[in-house]
Amino acid sequence: MPALTLRRRLGIGTVGIAVVLAIPLFISIRSLERVHKTTLDLRNGAFAASLLVGNLRQGTDDLRSAETALVYVGTPETRDRMMNQIANMRTLADSLDSFSLKSASLDVRLALDSLTVLANEEYARSSADQHEDAEAISTQWVRPRIGVIEQTIGAAEQVLRARSHDSVNAATDDTATAERAAIISMIIAILLAGLISIWLIRSITRPVFDLETGMHAVASGDFTRKLRVRPNRQDEFGRLSESYEAMANRLAQLDRLKAEFVSVASHELKTPINVILGYIELLEDGIYGKLPEQQREVCETIAGQARNLTRLVRRLLDVSRFEAGGGALECRQVNLPHFLDTLQSSFSVLAMQRSVHFQVNRSDALPREVRWDEDRMSEVVGNLLSNAFKFTPRGGTVELSAEFDRNDIVIEVTDTGAGIPPEQLPRIFQKFYQADNQAKASAKGTGLGLAIAKEIVEAHGGSITAKSVAGKGATFQIILPVAADVRRSGQFPAHAVTA
Numbered sequence: 001m002p003a004l005t006l007r008r009r010l011g012i013g014t015v016g017i018a019v020v021l022a023i024p025l026f027i028s029i030r031s032l033e034r035v036h037k038t039t040l041d042l043r044n045g046a047f048a049a050s051l052l053v054g055n056l057r058q059g060t061d062d063l064r065s066a067e068t069a070l071v072y073v074g075t076p077e078t079r080d081r082m083m084n085q086i087a088n089m090r091t092l093a094d095s096l097d098s099f100s101l102k103s104a105s106l107d108v109r110l111a112l113d114s115l116t117v118l119a120n121e122e123y124a125r126s127s128a129d130q131h132e133d134a135e136a137i138s139t140q141w142v143r144p145r146i147g148v149i150e151q152t153i154g155a156a157e158q159v160l161r162a163r164s165h166d167s168v169n170a171a172t173d174d175t176a177t178a179e180r181a182a183i184i185s186m187i188i189a190i191l192l193a194g195l196i197s198i199w200l201i202r203s204i205t206r207p208v209f210d211l212e213t214g215m216h217a218v219a220s221g222d223f224t225r226k227l228r229v230r231p232n233r234q235d236e237f238g239r240l241s242e243s244y245e246a247m248a249n250r251l252a253q254l255d256r257l258k259a260e261f262v263s264v265a266s267h268e269l270k271t272p273i274n275v276i277l278g279y280i281e282l283l284e285d286g287i288y289g290k291l292p293e294q295q296r297e298v299c300e301t302i303a304g305q306a307r308n309l310t311r312l313v314r315r316l317l318d319v320s321r322f323e324a325g326g327g328a329l330e331c332r333q334v335n336l337p338h339f340l341d342t343l344q345s346s347f348s349v350l351a352m353q354r355s356v357h358f359q360v361n362r363s364d365a366l367p368r369e370v371r372w373d374e375d376r377m378s379e380v381v382g383n384l385l386s387n388a389f390k391f392t393p394r395g396g397t398v399e400l401s402a403e404f405d406r407n408d409i410v411i412e413v414t415d416t417g418a419g420i421p422p423e424q425l426p427r428i429f430q431k432f433y434q435a436d437n438q439a440k441a442s443a444k445g446t447g448l449g450l451a452i453a454k455e456i457v458e459a460h461g462g463s464i465t466a467k468s469v470a471g472k473g474a475t476f477q478i479i480l481p482v483a484a485d486v487r488r489s490g491q492f493p494a495h496a497v498t499a
């Protein structure tokens, strides 16, 4: 299945969350509608029923008074009044059917049927002034019939009341069920929405994090780092990964080209500079005739500049050789005391020439053997010592110390020289950077020594830092594993130097 694009994933996620949250709303609305309907039925049914029962009771009272009138006044008016009342009661009794009270309705209708016959009999007697007979019919037959009607109405009222009670209970149950359904569906919806959100967030943050670490690696010069997001992924991240890979390859290629170019150019420069220097020396030695004073001065200036150029070219060659070789080290067993002895004897001469006190401190805990690239490391420490002597005036002190700290060798070069202004300290490891203290230097430099030193130290899996108080001196500290951790240094390939 092709990977979902970011846009589609966001769309699906948002719609999913909306739908999931809408479901409990829908369920709640449905439940509320049911409750509403029950309440309406209850209201309409109970109201209409109590109205009907009221009318029937009223009708029974009217029936009773119409019958009394008929018994004592036997006129067509009293007879019609009685018949109309019976018809009225019949209509009301029919209405009981619509409340599912069929037997009550039937009972009332049967009683009314016999009342019709009896009312005619009463009228016959009453109109013939046989009021006693009429009264006997009333007491014996009519009144009990009306009583039956009253009882039937009372029983129907009981049934209606019980029914209303049941309906109220049902409505209460419905409300509780609706509430439960709403709460449960809301909880499920929140859980589902949470799951969708987690899926959405993870599917975005994972590749973003991967890209971020990749970019970070590239920014710190590691162009070899591969992303976990494959470039053939069919979404925005796949395309980003593809661009990332193309960019990293291109940068690696450019870096190699740059190193090769510097290397070739430096080589090509070396020969003509040597030729110039050679001829100047010949001129100065008077091989081509004695030089007038002015020309001698010019020759000295040219020679000075040519030597500067030689230094620069040598440094550039160092850097480019290291970089072009991919920062590869040739680590082997190094005799640490011998390594320090060599440095001490090389710089003691310089110390004497400069009248600078040179002190070497070695901890007794130092191991005899370490595993480093000896040439590179002696270049690094040599560079730190050269700088220290360069910036330390006569009478000052330069100190080289070596200590053992767990698995690391800590080498420090301290001087009492010019020091470095604090705001410039973070930049001194950048290529070609020179601090504002050049006037205090006894020789010119190139600004490349510390950059290459940092590369070499980091390629060993170590670190280099500098501390200084301007005007008071500087301390450079190198922490190197006893056995160069080339794997750890893999993060810092040769081209990692910040230029």
Ligand code: ADP
Residues within 6 Å of the ligand: 383, 387, 388, 391, 415, 417, 418, 419, 420, 428, 433, 434, 435, 436, 437, 438, 444, 445, 446, 447, 448, 449, 450, 451, 473, 474
């Ligand atoms: P350079 O060839 O100029 O010495 P580096 O890379 O070795 O180049 O040093 C960079 C700059 O750091 C130097 O130009 C100098 O300004 C400063 N620096 C390095 N070491 C010292 C030191 N021991 N005392 C004062 N400044 C120093």
